[in-house]
Amino acid sequence: MSYLNDNYLKLKAGYLFPEIGRRVKAFCDANPDAAKRLIRCGIGDVTEPLPPAVVAALHRAVDEMASRATFRGYGPEQGYDFLRSAIAKNDFRDHGLDVADDEVFVSDGSKCDCGNILDVLGHQNKIAISDPVYPVYVDTNVMAGHTGDADAAGAYAGLIYLPCTPANSFIPEPPKEHADIIYLCSPNNPTGAVATRAQLEAWVAYALAHKAIILFDAAYEAYIADPAIPHSIYEIPGARQCAIEFRSFSKNGGFTGTRCAYTVVPKSLLAATRTGEYQPLHPLWNRRMATKFNGVSYIVQRAAEALYSTDGKAQIKALIEHYMGNARVLVTGAKAAGLTVYGGINAPYIWVETPAGYNSWQAFDKILNDANVVITPGSGFGSKGEGYFRISSFNSRANAEEVARRLQALAW
Numbered sequence: 001m002s003y004l005n006d007n008y009l010k011l012k013a014g015y016l017f018p019e020i021g022r023r024v025k026a027f028c029d030a031n032p033d034a035a036k037r038l039i040r041c042g043i044g045d046v047t048e049p050l051p052p053a054v055v056a057a058l059h060r061a062v063d064e065m066a067s068r069a070t071f072r073g074y075g076p077e078q079g080y081d082f083l084r085s086a087i088a089k090n091d092f093r094d095h096g097l098d099v100a101d102d103e104v105f106v107s108d109g110s111k112c113d114c115g116n117i118l119d120v121l122g123h124q125n126k127i128a129i130s131d132p133v134y135p136v137y138v139d140t141n142v143m144a145g146h147t148g149d150a151d152a153a154g155a156y157a158g159l160i161y162l163p164c165t166p167a168n169s170f171i172p173e174p175p176k177e178h179a180d181i182i183y184l185c186s187p188n189n190p191t192g193a194v195a196t197r198a199q200l201e202a203w204v205a206y207a208l209a210h211k212a213i214i215l216f217d218a219a220y221e222a223y224i225a226d227p228a229i230p231h232s233i234y235e236i237p238g239a240r241q242c243a244i245e246f247r248s249f250s251k252n253g254g255f256t257g258t259r260c261a262y263t264v265v266p267k268s269l270l271a272a273t274r275t276g277e278y279q280p281l282h283p284l285w286n287r288r289m290a291t292k293f294n295g296v297s298y299i300v301q302r303a304a305e306a307l308y309s310t311d312g313k314a315q316i317k318a319l320i321e322h323y324m325g326n327a328r329v330l331v332t333g334a335k336a337a338g339l340t341v342y343g344g345i346n347a348p349y350i351w352v353e354t355p356a357g358y359n360s361w362q363a364f365d366k367i368l369n370d371a372n373v374v375i376t377p378g379s380g381f382g383s384k385g386e387g388y389f390r391i392s393s394f395n396s397r398a399n400a401e402e403v404a405r406r407l408q409a410l411a412w
Contacts, residue, residue: 024042170351
Protein backbone atom coordinates (compact mmCIF):
# COMPACT_ATOMS: atom_id res chain seq x y z
CA MET A 1 0.00 0.00 0.00
CA SER A 2 1.23 3.50 -0.81
CA TYR A 3 0.45 6.43 1.50
CA LEU A 4 -0.04 10.09 0.82
CA ASN A 5 0.90 13.05 2.97
CA ASP A 6 -2.22 13.43 5.13
CA ASN A 7 -1.23 16.98 6.01
CA TYR A 8 -2.34 18.12 2.55
CA LEU A 9 -5.86 16.98 3.42
CA LYS A 10 -5.95 19.55 6.23
CA LEU A 11 -5.63 22.42 3.75
CA LYS A 12 -8.75 24.49 3.32
CA ALA A 13 -10.48 23.82 0.00
CA GLY A 14 -9.07 26.08 -2.67
CA TYR A 15 -6.00 28.24 -2.30
CA LEU A 16 -7.04 31.89 -2.36
CA PHE A 17 -5.84 32.84 -5.83
CA PRO A 18 -7.18 29.74 -7.65
CA GLU A 19 -10.57 30.46 -6.06
CA ILE A 20 -10.41 34.02 -7.36
CA GLY A 21 -9.54 32.62 -10.78
CA ARG A 22 -12.50 30.24 -10.66
CA ARG A 23 -14.95 33.03 -9.84
CA VAL A 24 -13.51 35.35 -12.47
CA LYS A 25 -13.72 32.61 -15.12
CA ALA A 26 -17.32 31.90 -14.22
CA PHE A 27 -18.13 35.60 -14.48
CA CYS A 28 -16.39 35.97 -17.84
CA ASP A 29 -18.08 32.86 -19.26
CA ALA A 30 -21.49 34.19 -18.21
CA ASN A 31 -20.82 37.81 -19.21
CA PRO A 32 -18.66 37.89 -22.36
CA ASP A 33 -19.31 41.60 -23.02
CA ALA A 34 -18.45 42.64 -19.47
CA ALA A 35 -15.38 40.39 -19.61
CA LYS A 36 -13.94 42.66 -22.31
CA ARG A 37 -13.78 45.56 -19.86
CA LEU A 38 -12.48 43.50 -16.93
CA ILE A 39 -9.57 45.07 -15.02
CA ARG A 40 -7.51 42.84 -12.74
CA CYS A 41 -6.28 44.34 -9.49
CA GLY A 42 -6.24 41.04 -7.60
CA ILE A 43 -2.97 39.12 -7.57
CA GLY A 44 0.19 41.17 -7.22
CA ASP A 45 1.47 40.54 -10.73
CA VAL A 46 3.41 43.30 -12.47
CA THR A 47 2.24 44.61 -15.83
CA GLU A 48 5.04 46.79 -17.21
CA PRO A 49 7.80 45.43 -19.51
CA LEU A 50 11.18 44.37 -18.18
CA PRO A 51 13.62 47.28 -17.78
CA PRO A 52 15.73 47.91 -20.92
CA ALA A 53 18.95 47.13 -19.02
CA VAL A 54 17.53 43.70 -18.19
CA VAL A 55 16.42 43.02 -21.76
CA ALA A 56 19.89 43.95 -23.06
CA ALA A 57 21.53 41.64 -20.49
CA LEU A 58 19.21 38.80 -21.48
CA HIS A 59 20.18 39.20 -25.14
CA ARG A 60 23.88 39.24 -24.30
CA ALA A 61 23.53 36.12 -22.16
CA VAL A 62 21.56 34.30 -24.86
CA ASP A 63 24.32 35.11 -27.34
CA GLU A 64 26.86 33.67 -24.90
CA MET A 65 24.86 30.45 -24.74
CA ALA A 66 25.05 30.22 -28.55
CA SER A 67 28.84 29.85 -28.56
CA ARG A 68 30.86 26.88 -27.32
CA ALA A 69 33.47 29.27 -25.91
CA THR A 70 30.97 31.06 -23.64
CA PHE A 71 28.27 28.41 -23.20
CA ARG A 72 27.40 27.44 -19.61
CA GLY A 73 25.73 24.31 -18.34
CA TYR A 74 25.05 23.60 -14.69
CA GLY A 75 25.86 26.61 -12.53
CA PRO A 76 26.42 26.81 -8.78
CA GLU A 77 23.23 25.90 -6.95
CA GLN A 78 23.69 28.84 -4.57
CA GLY A 79 23.98 31.38 -7.40
CA TYR A 80 26.80 32.70 -9.55
CA ASP A 81 29.44 34.73 -7.71
CA PHE A 82 28.81 37.78 -9.89
CA LEU A 83 25.20 38.05 -8.72
CA ARG A 84 25.78 37.11 -5.08
CA SER A 85 28.49 39.77 -4.91
CA ALA A 86 26.30 42.42 -6.55
CA ILE A 87 23.46 41.67 -4.13
CA ALA A 88 25.59 41.68 -0.99
CA LYS A 89 27.35 44.91 -1.96
CA ASN A 90 24.43 46.95 -3.32
CA ASP A 91 21.61 45.83 -1.05
CA PHE A 92 23.55 45.50 2.19
CA ARG A 93 27.19 46.55 2.46
CA ASP A 94 26.64 49.85 0.66
CA HIS A 95 24.08 50.57 3.41
CA GLY A 96 26.45 49.66 6.22
CA LEU A 97 25.05 46.17 6.76
CA ASP A 98 27.33 43.19 7.33
CA VAL A 99 26.29 40.57 4.77
CA ALA A 100 28.92 38.40 3.06
CA ASP A 101 28.61 37.26 -0.54
CA ASP A 102 28.27 33.62 0.46
CA GLU A 103 25.46 34.38 2.89
CA VAL A 104 23.30 35.19 -0.16
CA PHE A 105 21.51 32.28 -1.83
CA VAL A 106 19.93 32.95 -5.24
CA SER A 107 16.65 31.17 -5.99
CA ASP A 108 13.67 31.26 -8.34
CA GLY A 109 11.36 33.06 -5.91
CA SER A 110 10.91 34.26 -2.35
CA LYS A 111 7.57 32.42 -2.22
CA CYS A 112 9.49 29.20 -2.83
CA ASP A 113 12.12 30.03 -0.23
CA CYS A 114 9.53 30.95 2.42
CA GLY A 115 8.22 27.41 2.11
CA ASN A 116 11.50 25.61 1.48
CA ILE A 117 13.14 27.09 4.59
CA LEU A 118 11.04 24.64 6.60
CA ASP A 119 13.26 21.86 5.27
CA VAL A 120 16.01 22.92 7.71
CA LEU A 121 13.76 23.79 10.66
CA GLY A 122 12.51 21.18 13.12
CA HIS A 123 8.91 20.02 13.53
CA GLN A 124 9.06 20.93 17.25
CA ASN A 125 8.97 24.66 16.54
CA LYS A 126 6.09 26.80 17.74
CA ILE A 127 5.14 28.99 14.77
CA ALA A 128 3.84 32.58 15.04
CA ILE A 129 2.07 34.08 12.05
CA SER A 130 0.40 37.44 11.45
CA ASP A 131 -3.35 37.57 10.82
CA PRO A 132 -4.07 38.62 8.08
CA VAL A 133 -1.14 36.93 6.40
CA TYR A 134 0.31 35.92 3.04
CA PRO A 135 -1.28 32.42 2.71
CA VAL A 136 1.98 30.68 1.77
CA TYR A 137 3.31 31.04 5.32
CA VAL A 138 0.35 29.14 6.74
CA ASP A 139 -0.18 26.56 4.03
CA THR A 140 3.45 25.42 3.85
CA ASN A 141 3.44 24.81 7.60
CA VAL A 142 0.25 22.80 7.24
CA MET A 143 1.84 20.76 4.45
CA ALA A 144 4.91 20.15 6.60
CA GLY A 145 2.80 18.81 9.47
CA HIS A 146 3.44 21.70 11.85
CA THR A 147 -0.26 22.28 12.63
CA GLY A 148 -3.39 20.52 13.67
CA ASP A 149 -6.69 20.78 11.85
CA ALA A 150 -8.40 24.06 10.99
CA ASP A 151 -11.43 25.23 12.96
CA ALA A 152 -14.63 26.65 11.48
CA ALA A 153 -12.97 30.07 11.10
CA GLY A 154 -10.02 28.56 9.22
CA ALA A 155 -7.50 28.90 12.08
CA TYR A 156 -5.12 25.95 12.43
CA ALA A 157 -4.43 24.36 15.79
CA GLY A 158 -0.82 24.74 16.86
CA LEU A 159 -0.16 28.10 15.23
CA ILE A 160 0.12 31.36 17.18
CA TYR A 161 -1.95 33.96 15.36
CA LEU A 162 -0.86 37.57 15.81
CA PRO A 163 -3.79 39.92 15.13
CA CYS A 164 -3.13 42.89 12.84
CA THR A 165 -5.81 45.55 13.14
CA PRO A 166 -6.14 49.33 12.84
CA ALA A 167 -5.33 49.50 16.57
CA ASN A 168 -1.74 48.31 15.97
CA SER A 169 -1.46 49.81 12.46
CA PHE A 170 -1.63 46.26 11.06
CA ILE A 171 1.83 45.39 12.42
CA PRO A 172 1.87 42.38 14.78
CA GLU A 173 3.14 42.76 18.33
CA PRO A 174 5.34 40.18 20.10
CA PRO A 175 3.11 37.70 21.92
CA LYS A 176 3.11 37.05 25.64
CA GLU A 177 3.69 33.35 24.93
CA HIS A 178 6.80 31.66 23.57
CA ALA A 179 7.32 31.26 19.81
CA ASP A 180 10.27 29.63 18.06
CA ILE A 181 9.67 30.82 14.49
CA ILE A 182 8.08 34.17 13.62
CA TYR A 183 6.99 35.22 10.13
CA LEU A 184 7.19 38.98 9.55
CA CYS A 185 6.48 40.76 6.27
CA SER A 186 7.30 44.45 5.78
CA PRO A 187 6.12 46.18 3.65
CA ASN A 188 3.23 43.92 4.36
CA ASN A 189 1.29 41.78 1.96
CA PRO A 190 -1.71 42.15 2.09
CA THR A 191 -2.22 45.26 4.25
CA GLY A 192 0.44 47.60 2.84
CA ALA A 193 1.60 48.41 6.39
CA VAL A 194 5.29 48.95 7.18
CA ALA A 195 7.10 48.15 10.42
CA THR A 196 8.85 51.03 12.16
CA ARG A 197 12.37 50.72 13.54
CA ALA A 198 10.97 50.55 17.09
CA GLN A 199 8.59 47.73 16.12
CA LEU A 200 11.39 45.71 14.54
CA GLU A 201 13.63 46.37 17.53
CA ALA A 202 10.91 44.90 19.76
CA TRP A 203 10.75 41.80 17.58
CA VAL A 204 14.52 41.31 17.51
CA ALA A 205 14.63 41.69 21.31
CA TYR A 206 11.85 39.08 21.60
CA ALA A 207 13.64 36.68 19.25
CA LEU A 208 16.93 36.99 21.09
CA ALA A 209 15.26 36.49 24.47
CA HIS A 210 13.36 33.41 23.25
CA LYS A 211 16.19 32.04 21.07
CA ALA A 212 13.69 32.30 18.21
CA ILE A 213 14.17 32.90 14.48
CA ILE A 214 12.46 35.67 12.51
CA LEU A 215 11.64 34.82 8.89
CA PHE A 216 11.62 38.32 7.44
CA ASP A 217 9.92 38.70 4.06
CA ALA A 218 11.18 41.94 2.50
CA ALA A 219 9.98 41.27 -1.05
CA TYR A 220 8.53 44.81 -1.29
CA GLU A 221 11.34 46.74 0.42
CA ALA A 222 12.09 48.77 -2.72
CA TYR A 223 8.70 50.49 -2.33
CA ILE A 224 9.62 52.10 0.99
CA ALA A 225 9.85 55.87 0.50
CA ASP A 226 9.99 56.95 4.15
CA PRO A 227 13.68 57.21 5.14
CA ALA A 228 12.81 56.35 8.75
CA ILE A 229 11.47 52.89 7.80
CA PRO A 230 14.04 50.05 7.71
CA HIS A 231 14.46 48.19 4.42
CA SER A 232 16.18 45.21 6.05
CA ILE A 233 15.85 43.40 9.36
CA TYR A 234 19.65 43.56 9.55
CA GLU A 235 19.42 47.30 10.19
CA ILE A 236 18.43 46.26 13.72
CA PRO A 237 21.37 45.35 16.01
CA GLY A 238 21.31 41.66 16.92
CA ALA A 239 19.27 40.60 13.89
CA ARG A 240 22.14 38.58 12.41
CA GLN A 241 21.78 36.26 15.40
CA CYS A 242 18.05 35.72 14.94
CA ALA A 243 16.79 36.45 11.41
CA ILE A 244 16.67 35.13 7.86
CA GLU A 245 15.71 37.64 5.16
CA PHE A 246 13.89 36.91 1.90
CA ARG A 247 13.98 39.29 -1.07
CA SER A 248 12.77 39.14 -4.64
CA PHE A 249 13.35 40.79 -8.02
CA SER A 250 9.72 40.17 -8.95
CA LYS A 251 8.18 43.42 -7.81
CA ASN A 252 11.08 45.86 -8.22
CA GLY A 253 12.53 44.55 -11.50
CA GLY A 254 9.37 43.02 -12.96
CA PHE A 255 10.66 39.43 -12.66
CA THR A 256 7.34 37.72 -11.80
CA GLY A 257 7.62 35.73 -15.03
CA THR A 258 11.41 35.76 -15.26
CA ARG A 259 11.92 34.29 -11.76
CA CYS A 260 14.81 35.34 -9.55
CA ALA A 261 15.05 36.05 -5.83
CA TYR A 262 17.40 35.47 -2.93
CA THR A 263 17.57 34.54 0.72
CA VAL A 264 20.14 35.74 3.25
CA VAL A 265 21.16 33.21 5.92
CA PRO A 266 23.80 34.70 8.27
CA LYS A 267 26.56 32.37 9.40
CA SER A 268 25.99 33.62 12.95
CA LEU A 269 22.42 32.27 13.04
CA LEU A 270 22.07 29.16 15.21
CA ALA A 271 19.29 26.72 16.06
CA ALA A 272 19.09 23.85 18.52
CA THR A 273 19.32 20.13 17.83
CA ARG A 274 17.04 17.65 19.62
CA THR A 275 19.74 17.25 22.25
CA GLY A 276 20.01 21.00 22.86
CA GLU A 277 23.26 21.60 21.01
CA TYR A 278 23.30 24.79 18.91
CA GLN A 279 24.36 24.49 15.27
CA PRO A 280 24.55 27.05 12.43
CA LEU A 281 21.75 27.01 9.84
CA HIS A 282 23.94 28.36 7.02
CA PRO A 283 25.58 25.02 6.09
CA LEU A 284 22.22 23.24 6.31
CA TRP A 285 20.56 25.67 3.90
CA ASN A 286 23.60 25.37 1.64
CA ARG A 287 23.24 21.59 1.67
CA ARG A 288 19.51 21.84 1.02
CA MET A 289 20.13 24.07 -2.03
CA ALA A 290 22.83 21.75 -3.36
CA THR A 291 20.64 18.67 -2.93
CA LYS A 292 17.19 19.87 -4.04
CA PHE A 293 17.87 22.76 -6.44
CA ASN A 294 19.88 23.09 -9.64
CA GLY A 295 20.12 26.87 -9.53
CA VAL A 296 18.60 29.77 -11.43
CA SER A 297 19.58 29.88 -15.09
CA TYR A 298 22.70 31.80 -16.10
CA ILE A 299 20.64 33.96 -18.47
CA VAL A 300 18.27 35.08 -15.70
CA GLN A 301 21.09 35.73 -13.23
CA ARG A 302 22.80 38.00 -15.75
CA ALA A 303 19.48 39.81 -16.13
CA ALA A 304 19.21 40.24 -12.35
CA GLU A 305 22.79 41.52 -12.21
CA ALA A 306 21.83 44.24 -14.70
CA LEU A 307 19.36 45.67 -12.18
CA TYR A 308 22.39 46.84 -10.17
CA SER A 309 23.89 48.78 -13.08
CA THR A 310 23.49 52.56 -13.19
CA ASP A 311 20.83 52.28 -15.89
CA GLY A 312 19.16 49.37 -14.10
CA LYS A 313 18.83 51.29 -10.84
CA ALA A 314 17.30 54.27 -12.66
CA GLN A 315 14.86 52.02 -14.48
CA ILE A 316 13.81 50.29 -11.23
CA LYS A 317 13.20 53.71 -9.73
CA ALA A 318 10.96 54.62 -12.67
CA LEU A 319 9.00 51.36 -12.36
CA ILE A 320 8.40 51.88 -8.66
CA GLU A 321 7.36 55.49 -9.23
CA HIS A 322 4.87 54.26 -11.83
CA TYR A 323 3.27 51.67 -9.55
CA MET A 324 3.24 53.99 -6.54
CA GLY A 325 1.65 56.66 -8.74
CA ASN A 326 -1.07 54.09 -9.41
CA ALA A 327 -1.36 53.53 -5.67
CA ARG A 328 -1.96 57.22 -5.07
CA VAL A 329 -4.67 57.26 -7.77
CA LEU A 330 -6.38 54.20 -6.25
CA VAL A 331 -6.18 55.52 -2.68
CA THR A 332 -7.66 58.85 -3.76
CA GLY A 333 -10.42 57.13 -5.72
CA ALA A 334 -11.32 54.70 -2.94
CA LYS A 335 -11.46 57.51 -0.38
CA ALA A 336 -13.62 59.60 -2.74
CA ALA A 337 -15.96 56.60 -2.91
CA GLY A 338 -16.40 56.90 0.86
CA LEU A 339 -14.28 53.85 1.69
CA THR A 340 -11.85 53.59 4.61
CA VAL A 341 -8.38 53.00 3.18
CA TYR A 342 -5.02 51.85 4.57
CA GLY A 343 -1.64 51.25 2.91
CA GLY A 344 -0.60 52.45 -0.52
CA ILE A 345 2.12 54.79 0.78
CA ASN A 346 5.23 52.65 1.28
CA ALA A 347 3.79 49.60 -0.42
CA PRO A 348 1.97 48.81 -3.68
CA TYR A 349 -1.11 47.43 -1.93
CA ILE A 350 -4.22 49.24 -0.76
CA TRP A 351 -6.15 47.67 2.12
CA VAL A 352 -9.80 48.74 2.11
CA GLU A 353 -12.52 48.25 4.70
CA THR A 354 -15.67 46.71 3.24
CA PRO A 355 -18.82 48.84 3.46
CA ALA A 356 -21.34 47.99 6.18
CA GLY A 357 -23.39 44.92 5.37
CA TYR A 358 -20.75 43.25 3.18
CA ASN A 359 -18.23 40.56 4.05
CA SER A 360 -15.06 40.36 2.00
CA TRP A 361 -16.26 37.78 -0.56
CA GLN A 362 -19.54 39.67 -0.98
CA ALA A 363 -17.52 42.81 -1.66
CA PHE A 364 -15.42 40.82 -4.16
CA ASP A 365 -18.53 39.67 -6.02
CA LYS A 366 -20.08 43.15 -5.93
CA ILE A 367 -16.98 44.82 -7.38
CA LEU A 368 -16.56 42.05 -9.98
CA ASN A 369 -20.16 42.11 -11.15
CA ASP A 370 -20.95 45.83 -10.92
CA ALA A 371 -17.56 47.43 -11.61
CA ASN A 372 -15.93 44.58 -13.59
CA VAL A 373 -12.83 44.89 -11.41
CA VAL A 374 -10.99 42.00 -9.71
CA ILE A 375 -9.76 42.66 -6.18
CA THR A 376 -8.68 40.23 -3.43
CA PRO A 377 -11.05 39.43 -0.53
CA GLY A 378 -9.40 39.94 2.84
CA SER A 379 -10.78 36.76 4.39
CA GLY A 380 -8.47 34.78 2.10
CA PHE A 381 -5.58 36.13 4.17
CA GLY A 382 -6.94 34.99 7.54
CA SER A 383 -9.81 35.64 9.96
CA LYS A 384 -8.62 39.17 10.75
CA GLY A 385 -8.74 39.91 7.03
CA GLU A 386 -12.49 39.54 7.06
CA GLY A 387 -14.13 42.91 6.53
CA TYR A 388 -11.39 44.12 4.16
CA PHE A 389 -10.24 43.71 0.57
CA ARG A 390 -6.92 44.34 -1.15
CA ILE A 391 -6.38 46.35 -4.32
CA SER A 392 -3.10 45.91 -6.19
CA SER A 393 -1.49 48.92 -7.86
CA PHE A 394 0.32 46.74 -10.39
CA ASN A 395 -1.34 47.96 -13.58
CA SER A 396 -1.24 50.61 -16.27
CA ARG A 397 -1.96 54.20 -15.24
CA ALA A 398 -5.04 54.23 -17.48
CA ASN A 399 -6.41 51.14 -15.75
CA ALA A 400 -5.69 52.56 -12.28
CA GLU A 401 -7.57 55.73 -13.17
CA GLU A 402 -10.47 53.74 -14.59
CA VAL A 403 -10.67 51.55 -11.48
CA ALA A 404 -10.73 54.67 -9.30
CA ARG A 405 -13.59 56.04 -11.42
CA ARG A 406 -15.56 52.77 -11.26
CA LEU A 407 -15.17 52.50 -7.49
CA GLN A 408 -16.69 55.97 -7.11
CA ALA A 409 -19.60 54.97 -9.36
CA LEU A 410 -20.49 51.91 -7.27
CA ALA A 411 -23.72 51.95 -5.30
CA TRP A 412 -23.24 49.97 -2.10
